[in-house]
Structures are given as structure tokens and as C-alpha cells.
Amino acid sequence: MKVLFCSKAFPNAFELLKVLLPDEDVFSCEREHVVRLGMATDVLIPLMHRLEPELIEGTAAKLIHQWGVGLEGVDIAAATARGIMVCNVPGDATANADSTAEHALFLMLAVARRIHECFGAFHQGAWGTPLGQALGGGAALIVGLGRVGKALARKLVALGMNVQAVRRSANIEMEAALGLVGAGNMSRLYEMASSADFVISTIALTDHTRALFNRDLFRVMKPSAFVINVSRGPVIVESDLVEALRTGEIAGAGLDVYEQEPLDPNNPLLILPNVVATPHIGGVTRQNYDGIARIVTDNILRVKCGKVPMYCVNESALKAQKDLLRTTG
Numbered sequence: 001m002k003v004l005f006c007s008k009a010f011p012n013a014f015e016l017l018k019v020l021l022p023d024e025d026v027f028s029c030e031r032e033h034v035v036r037l038g039m040a041t042d043v044l045i046p047l048m049h050r051l052e053p054e055l056i057e058g059t060a061a062k063l064i065h066q067w068g069v070g071l072e073g074v075d076i077a078a079a080t081a082r083g084i085m086v087c088n089v090p091g092d093a094t095a096n097a098d099s100t101a102e103h104a105l106f107l108m109l110a111v112a113r114r115i116h117e118c119f120g121a122f123h124q125g126a127w128g129t130p131l132g133q134a135l136g137g138g139a140a141l142i143v144g145l146g147r148v149g150k151a152l153a154r155k156l157v158a159l160g161m162n163v164q165a166v167r168r169s170a171n172i173e174m175e176a177a178l179g180l181v182g183a184g185n186m187s188r189l190y191e192m193a194s195s196a197d198f199v200i201s202t203i204a205l206t207d208h209t210r211a212l213f214n215r216d217l218f219r220v221m222k223p224s225a226f227v228i229n230v231s232r233g234p235v236i237v238e239s240d241l242v243e244a245l246r247t248g249e250i251a252g253a254g255l256d257v258y259e260q261e262p263l264d265p266n267n268p269l270l271i272l273p274n275v276v277a278t279p280h281i282g283g284v285t286r287q288n289y290d291g292i293a294r295i296v297t298d299n300i301l302r303v304k305c306g307k308v309p310m311y312c313v314n315e316s317a318l319k320a321q322k323d324l325l326r327t328t329g
Contacts, residue, residue, distance in 0.1 A: 001024045001025065001042040001043060001300060001303075001304050002024075002025045002027070002040065002041045002042045002043070003017065003021065003024055003025065003026045003027070003041070003042065003043040003045065003300060004027060004028070004029065004034070004037060004038055004041040004043065004044055004045065005017075005026075005027070005028035005029075005045045005047060005067075006028075006029070006031065006034045006038065006044060006045060006046050006047055006049035006051070007028065007029075007030070007031055007034075007047045007048060007049045008028055008029070008030055009047055009048060009261075009262065009280075010047050010048075010067065010284070012284065012289055013045075013047070013067045013289060013292070013293070014026070014028050016289055016290075016293040017045075017293055017296060017297065020293055020294070020297040021297055021300065021301075024300070031049055034049060034051075034052070034055065035052050035054060035055045038051075038055050038059050038061070039055070039058055039059050039060065040060055041059065041060065041061050042060065042061055042062055042063070042303075043061060043062070043063045043064075043065060043300055043303070044059065044061045044063070044064045044065070045064075045065055045066070045067050045296070046064065046066055046067075046073050046074060047066075047067055048073065048261050048280070049073060050073035051064070051073060051074055051075065053075065053078065056075055056078045056079055056082060056084070057078070057082070059082075059084070061084055062084065062085065062303055063084065063085045063086075063087065063299070063300065063303045063309065064079055064084055064085070064086045064087070065086075065087045065088070065296055065299055065300070065309070066087065066088040066089065067089070067292055067296065068088065068089055068096060068283055068292060069088055069089065069090065069091050069096065070088070070204075070205070070232065071086065071088050071313065072205050072232070074086055076313060076314055079314065080314045080317045080318055080321065081321075083318065083321070085303065085308075085309060085312050085314065085315070085318065086312065086313050086314050087299055087309050087310070087311050087312050087313065088311055088313060089291075089292045089295050089296065089311060090147075090311060091146070091147035091148060092147050093291065093295060093311070094287075094288050094290075094291030094292050094295070095285060095287040095288040095291055096147075096148075096283045096288045096291075096292070097147035097148045097150070097151040098151050099282065099283050099284075099285040099287065099288045100148045100151070100202070100230050100282035100283050101148055101151035101152035101154075101155055101202075101230075102155070102285075103230055103256060103278070103281065103282040103283075104148075104152050104200055104202065104228055104230045104254075104256075104282070105152065105155055105156070106254075107228050107230070107254025107255070107256065107276055107278070108135060108140075108198055108200070108226070108228055108254060109135065110254055110276040111226045111228075111251075111252040111253065111254045111274070111275075111276050112132055112133040112134070112135060112226065113130075113132035113133070114130040114131075114132055115276060116273055116276070117129075117130040117273075118130065133197075133224075135156070135159050135160075135161055136159055136160035136161065137160060137161070137162070138161050138162070138197040138198065139161065139162045139163075139164070139195060139196045139197045139198070140156050140161045140162070140163045140164070140196060140197065140198045140200060141163075141164050141165065141166065141192050141193055141196035141198065141199045141200065142156075142163065142164070142165040142166075142200050142202060143165075143166050143189065143199065143200065143201045143202065143203050143212070144165075144166075144167060144201065144202040144203025144204065144209075144231065145165045145166075145167040145171075145174075145175075145183075145202075146202065146203075146204065148202040148230065148231075149165060149167075149202040149203075150174075150178060152200065152202060153165065153178045153179070153180060154178060154179075157178065157179040157180075162181045163178075163179065163180050163181060164180060164181055164182040164183060164184075164192055164196070165178075165180055165182075165183045165184075166183070166184050166185065166186055166188055166189050166192055167183065167185065167186070168185060168186060169185060170183060170184075170185065186208075189212075189217070190216070190217060190220045193217060193220055193221050193225075194220045194221065194222070195222070196221070196222070196225060197222070197224065197225055197226065198225065198226050198227075198228055199213075199217075199221060199225060199226070199227055199228070200227075200228040200229075200230070201213060201227075201228065201229045201230070201231045201235050201236070202230060202231050203231050203235060204231065204232070205231065205232035205234055205235060209235050210234050210235065211234070211235070211236075211237050212235050212236075213227060213229070213235055213236040213237065213240075213241065214236075214237040214240045215237070215240040215243070215244070218240060218241065218244035218249050218250055219244075219249060221249070221250050222250075223248055223249060223250065223251065224251050225250050225251060226250065226251055226252045226253060226254065227241065227250060227252075227253040227254075227255075228253070228254045228255075229253070229254075229255050229256065229257055230256045230257065230282045231257065232257055233257040233258040233259045233260070233261065234259050236255075236259070238258065238259045238267075238269065241253060241269075242268050242269065242272070245272050245274055245275060246272070251274060252274035252275060252276075253269075253274070253275050253276075254275075254276045254277075255269060255275065255276070255277050255278070256277075256278045256279075256280055256281060256282045257280055257282075258280075261280060262279075263277075263279070295310065295311070298310070299311070
């Protein structure tokens, strides 16, 4: 089978799958060549590439399989209409949730301890500086309480932080089990963010969460507070964030995801002294990738043998479509 990675990004994923599928034609290409090469491919792995409508409309692919959770770049309805199976790897099927939560914690520590200044201190002969901020005793607001949010909550509570969360709907038993000191629905975001030392996005990208972190939110936050994003870049309006960072409306930001990826090297977020930026590596750990690779490999081989793959998000829709064709044909 021909398996196309729709980007040269995330090279470790490509190398892992090549090893696990030695008898298949696993290859990758630059984004501008995806449509041309993807037409004659059996399996498409989008990564962060938004699959073009003409590709879904004309590809010979039987399977679109994400390397991880996010399927916002896939038109699932269009794929279903073409009879293409769409799969992802849920966060709780691998180490993704814990890996991403750990990275959020890393970003929190990095901005709170002003890690950029630490690197420069050696060259300047400075010692015992900069003055950082401890996490213990601080207040964290987690925006989105899915798998990553819950994993992060457990870690922050263990560090002695006062952790609150906003989510679409309340679940009192779960919130109590996590040790949260408060929780609310999205209507309370601004109220709860106003007292937080860290506002952390672990929320899924939807039409409702796009641009959720904007000028209005930054203006109600404390000037000593930090924004952390390990979810999806478009939940933040980057121009608003840059303004808030430059004017001191907030103290800093730790970012792993961005509005446009790959990020323009001239993006101001890469040069602002109060930003710690990483290249979308929250889930890029050996433990997580080993788990994802096994599932993707197994699913590709299932499809090759005519079986239904695991975690097929449009399985019921495809079955209903086949049933309809059977009864009307």
C-alpha cells in the first residue's frame, strides 16, 4: 500500500512507520505536492496539513488516518461521501495526554522561572538572578477539561497549586476527584481568568473556541499572569497576544502551537523576551509515538486485509451510507 505523510514535519512519525511497515510504500512530501501525490495514494496521514477539497474529491485513498487526535483539517463529511474511512488515535489510547500535560507544565515552569534570562546570565557574569515565581500556592485555570486537561490538573494539584477549570458542562464528581478548587462553564471564563496566575488552554479547536483567547480576555487577566497553549494555535488571536505581551497587560506566554504552522521565523512571538516557544512537540515523546505508531500500523494492515480499522470516526456514517445505497439500488 502507498502511505503518504502530507508534510515533511514531524519526521520521527515518518521514520517510525517506515520501520513498522517495511513491505509498504511509506513516503512523505512537501505540502505543495500533497494534492498531486495524494491522488494515487491508499492512505493519507494529514499531520497538520488541511486536506484540500479537490484531494478528498479525487483521491484513490481508502483511509485517512491522523497521527494523533486532531481531525480539524479533515472534512469528514466529504470523506464519508467518497467512502473513505477516517481514523485518529484517541489521547487515552497512548501516552499523548500525559506527554502533552507534562509539556504544559514545562512551559509553565519555563516562563515562571524566566528561563531565557537564565541562559543569558552566564554570559553576563550574573549569578543568583533572575527572580522567578514558584508554582506551588499559585492559581491555575485550565480551559478545557478533556484528557489533556485532566492529566494536567492532576499534576498541578500534586504541586500544590490551586487549580480551577472551565469546560462546556459541569461534572461535579469528576471535578472533586481531580482536586479542583473551582469549576465553571465557559460563561465564567473571564471571571475565573481574572484571578489566575496561569491560564492554560487544553481545549479542542471548534467554531466556538476559535479566537477564545483574545484582547478582551487578556485585559481582564492580572499583569503578573501567564498564558499557556498546548491545544491548537487558532484558539488564540496572535496579534492580540503580541500586543498584550508588549504592553505588559500580561507577564508572558508559553506556546507550543500557533495560528499558522510551520511558524514564520520572523513572527514576533519568537523574539519577545517574555515568550517561551516550542515547535509543536507537546505529544512528541518516545512513549506516545510508539503507541501511535502501533495503532496506525495495525489499522493500515487491517484496511489492507479488508477489515474495519480501530477508532474509525465515521464508521457508523459509512455503514448507514452503504445501507441506504443497498435499499435504494
